[in-house]
Amino acid sequence: MSTKQPLCMFIFTIITLLLPLVARAAVPAWSPPLSTRGRYIVDATGSRFKLKSGNWHGASGTWLGIGDSNSDAMSHYGENSYNIPLGLRYVPINEILDSFEALGVNSIRLPFSNQMIHETATVLDYQVQANQQLKGMTPLQVYDAVIKALTDRGFAVILNNHTNKSKWCCGVSDGNERWNESQTAQQWGDDWVFMARRYKDNPRVVGADLYNEVRRDVMVDPNWGWGNDVDWYAAAQYAGDRILTEANNNLLIIIEGINWIGLPVDGLPHGRPTLSGAYYLSHTLVQSNKLVYSAHFYGYTGPNHSGAIGVGETHDPRYRDLSAADLANTIYSSAAYVALQDQMHFTAPVWISEFGVEGRGIVSTAEVNFFDNFLAFLKQYDLDFAIWPLVGYLENGQGNGWALMNWDRNDPNHKRDGLYDGNDWRRDRWNDLVNSSSLTGPVANSTQWKMLNVNQQDYIKSATLLSRGDWDSGARKASCPDDMRLIGLSRSQNRGLCTDATYGSSLWGPSKDSVVVTNEQYVSSDWAARYTKLQCPPNHYVIGYSLKNGGMSSLVCASSQRAGGLGTTGRTMWFDRQDSRGDGPVGGEWAMGDLKGQCSGNEYIAGVAFTTYKNPGQPAALYCQS
Numbered sequence: 118m119s120t121k122q123p124l125c126m127f128i129f130t131i132i133t134l135l136l137p138l139v140a141r142a143a144v145p146a147w148s149p150p151l152s153t154r155g156r157y158i159v160d161a162t163g164s165r166f167k168l169k170s171g172n173w174h175g176a177s178g179t180w181l182g183i184g185d186s187n188s189d190a191m192s193h194y195g196e197n198s199y200n201i202p203l204g205l206r207y208v209p210i211n212e213i214l215d216s217f218e219a220l221g222v223n224s225i226r227l228p229f230s231n232q233m234i235h236e237t238a239t240v241l242d243y244q245v246q247a248n249q250q251l252k253g254m255t256p257l258q259v260y261d262a263v264i265k266a267l268t269d270r271g272f273a274v275i276l277n278n279h280t281n282k283s284k285w286c287c288g289v290s291d292g293n294e295r296w297n298e299s300q301t302a303q304q305w306g307d308d309w310v311f312m313a314r315r316y317k318d319n320p321r322v323v324g325a326d327l328y329n330e331v332r333r334d335v336m337v338d339p340n341w342g343w344g345n346d347v348d349w350y351a352a353a354q355y356a357g358d359r360i361l362t363e364a365n366n367n368l369l370i371i372i373e374g375i376n377w378i379g380l381p382v383d384g385l386p387h388g389r390p391t392l393s394g395a396y397y398l399s400h401t402l403v404q405s406n407k408l409v410y411s412a413h414f415y416g417y418t419g420p421n422h423s424g425a426i427g428v429g430e431t432h433d434p435r436y437r438d439l440s441a442a443d444l445a446n447t448i449y450s451s452a453a454y455v456a457l458q459d460q461m462h463f464t465a466p467v468w469i470s471e472f473g474v475e476g477r478g479i480v481s482t483a484e485v486n487f488f489d490n491f492l493a494f495l496k497q498y499d500l501d502f503a504i505w506p507l508v509g510y511l512e513n514g515q516g517n518g519w520a521l522m523n524w525d526r527n528d529p530n531h532k533r534d535g536l537y538d539g540n541d542w543r544r545d546r547w548n549d550l551v552n553s554s555s556l557t558g559p560v561a562n563s564t565q566w567k568m569l570n571v572n573q574q575d576y577i578k579s580a581t582l583l584s585r586g587d588w589d590s591g592a593r594k595a596s597c598p599d600d601m602r603l604i605g606l607s608r609s610q611n612r613g614l615c616t617d618a619t620y621g622s623s624l625w626g627p628s629k630d631s632v633v634v635t636n637e638q639y640v641s642s643d644w645a646a647r648y649t650k651l652q653c654p655p656n657h658y659v660i661g662y663s664l665k666n667g668g669m670s671s672l673v674c675a676s677s678q679r680a681g682g683l684g685t686t687g688r689t690m691w692f693d694r695q696d697s698r699g700d701g702p703v704g705g706e707w708a709m710g711d712l713k714g715q716c717s718g719n720e721y722i723a724g725v726a727f728t729t730y731k732n733p734g735q736p737a738a739l740y741c742q743s
């Protein structure tokens with residue numbers, strides 16, 4: 118009795134002391150599915166859902182450094198691989214999830230490897246020692262169970278194809294550099310369709326993050342839009358559309374910029390283009406409101422620094438060497454501009470899906486400054502984020518402390534030693550980030566602008582037209598997503614611009630009637646004398662077009678369900694000599710170096726004119742009606 122009481126008191130005191138520090142705050146309520154509105158992600162009610170996320174890694178491998186999780190390495194799977202989310206060996210999953218709630222995250226980026234999907238051997242018992250219910254499962258089944266536990270608690274989950282083999286990533290010869298490094302792009306797409314279907318019935322699985330840190334291998338750089346088989350722009354477009362059409366049209370499609378090009382050698386060009394390519398060439402998916410772009414920033418990397426130690430990047434500063442202003446400029450121009458410039462073809466949410474810094478041991482002033490400057494930028498611009506990583510191990514309080522939540526591997530009770538327990542300099546900074554003032558509540562609808570890029574292949578983004586088959590055999594075809602209309606066309610590259618300005622997103626009637634026009638039968642007046650004119654029938658507007666030998670071949674016209682019918686006041690907008698854009702630069706640079714015609718946002722395109730003698734077939738004028 119007398120010995121017991123002080124003990125109880127002691128426990129009581131500890132609990133009271135700990136409570137405020139580990140207070141659980143359930144994930145705030147939200148309704149799936151998620152979609153985008155301008156630069157914001159919104160839930161089904163149209164309220165902002167800011168991705169305040171963390172990475173929970175392990176299923177795609179982990180770092181095998183000293184004092185980290187090396188004793189968890191699986192000779193079982195060969196090649197030092199690790200195949201399930203970290204922490205399950207020492208901590209019951211519910212405690213891990215409690216810690217995520219305390220951190221204030223609402224969503225989890227959950228990396229997986231291709232190897233994890235295909236692994237048939239079950240996990241070793243000790244790997245899930247603290248979670249007996251997971252015994253005897255394959256790594257994929259463990260991944261399933263982790264997803265269920267997360268989403269039952271209200272977290273949103275984003276699937277991330279991180280690596281091919283389950284191991285720590287990111288050299289130039291580890292087999293994980295590129296989506297097609299070890300398989301064809303088609304197999305990669307097939308695997309994604311498989312994963313997206315697997316979680317289709319769980320609406321809180323909200324996103325497919327297509328590939329982690331696309332970079333060069335020893336021989337070749339990935340590119341953004343060249344149309345060959347290392348074209349990341351095209352591969353992402355392909356996999357994203359397949360996921361939306363074949364597996365689950367509710368998922369957000371997350372496309373990371375290019376992480377690294379060039380050999381990291383002094384004197385040779387090399388760098389991190391990240392999302393700079395989207396300025397001239399952005400994606401239009403078959404669902405117009407599902408695209409999210411992403412990029413990664415660590416202090417030890419730089420605009421021209423791979424982050425590697427001991428290779429020839431001696432003249433290149435790292436982000437941590439940049440002043441706050443230079444850092445802000447470089448993040449803005451390589452990534453954040455996508456979210457921060459409104460009413461552009463590329464405008465979309467930007468999720469910084471990895472950033473982080475070590476919270477223990479000796480951290481340089483430069484790293485601390487970087488972290489402060491970086492967080493200031495995230496807060497100022499209210500960007501979506503995911504810290505790397507959430508879960509890690511320490512040995513007797515030592516070791517790699519990048520994770521926000523660490524558990525001591527050598528302590529008999531595997532005591533937690535995380536952000537809120539020990540001496541982690543990031544604690545107040547993290548709390549500040551999570552609680553910084555953000556836009557919340559309903560997000561206003563914003564006009565969308567999307568480009569059609571027919572440079573290399575068909576670019577049909579209407580789910581309806583895709584389901585109806587070929588409308589002009591042998592021609593190259595393009596169309597807007599179902600909820601948009603064509604508003605611009607370029608002369609020799611034949612790129613297009615789509616919008617939902619003024620007329621909204623439900624202009625096309627419920628029966629989705631459309632007419633393919635290949636001749637002058639519907640021409641209402643001679644609005645382009647001596648030119649060949651394709652024109653839609655009355656009360657129809659252009660949503661698509663096709664080309665043969667670089668010339669116009671057909672228009673696809675959708676029937677309008679606008680009350681009172683479409684207006685019939687017309688004007689001819691010539692663009693064969695100079696750009697002609699009704700609203701100036703609105704929509705952005707959607708056909709760099711080409712002549713562009715663009716009706717105003719309160720008009721629709723009723724027809725396109727071209728000649729058959731000089732530059733045969735190249736569009737020369739739009740018939741804009743309102």
Ligand SMILES: *[C@@H]1O[C@H](CO)[C@@H](O)[C@H](O)[C@H]1NC(C)=O
Pocket residue numbers: 231232235281282291292293298299
């Ligand atoms: C990628 O993973 C597949 C399946 O596990 C394996 O067959 C292939 O060898 C791997 N490729 C590389 C380059 O590691």
Ligand SMILES: *[C@@H]1O[C@H](CO)[C@@H](O)[C@H](O)[C@H]1NC(C)=O
Pocket residue numbers: 297298299300301302337346347
């Ligand atoms: C991926 O692209 C590269 C570069 O063009 C090509 O050599 C390779 O064959 C492709 N990989 C596969 C598996 O198709």
Ligand SMILES: *[C@@H]1O[C@H](CO)[C@@H](O)[C@H](O)[C@H]1NC(C)=O
Pocket residue numbers: 230231234278279280281282292293294295296297298299300304305306308309312
């Ligand atoms: C993940 O990426 C690898 C390339 O490293 C690819 O082989 C694999 O098919 C991808 N898995 C999925 C599910 O997309």
Ligand SMILES: *[C@@H]1O[C@H](CO)[C@@H](O)[C@H](O)[C@H]1NC(C)=O
Pocket residue numbers: 385386387388389390391420421
């Ligand atoms: C540094 O990287 C940037 C961004 O990728 C690139 O535009 C620039 O050309 C690079 N500079 C050099 C000298 O490689």
Ligand SMILES: *[C@@H]1O[C@H](CO)[C@@H](O)[C@H](O)[C@H]1NC(C)=O
Pocket residue numbers: 140142219220221547548549551552
């Ligand atoms: C954020 O603020 C709320 C309300 O003051 C608080 O309950 C919560 O613990 C804070 N979260 C973090 C991670 O600091």
Ligand SMILES: *[C@@H]1O[C@H](CO)[C@@H](O)[C@H](O)[C@H]1NC(C)=O
Pocket residue numbers: 561562621622623
């Ligand atoms: C926003 O657009 C959606 C879809 O077109 C529509 O249902 C909703 O009423 C609009 N909301 C506002 C506030 O305009």
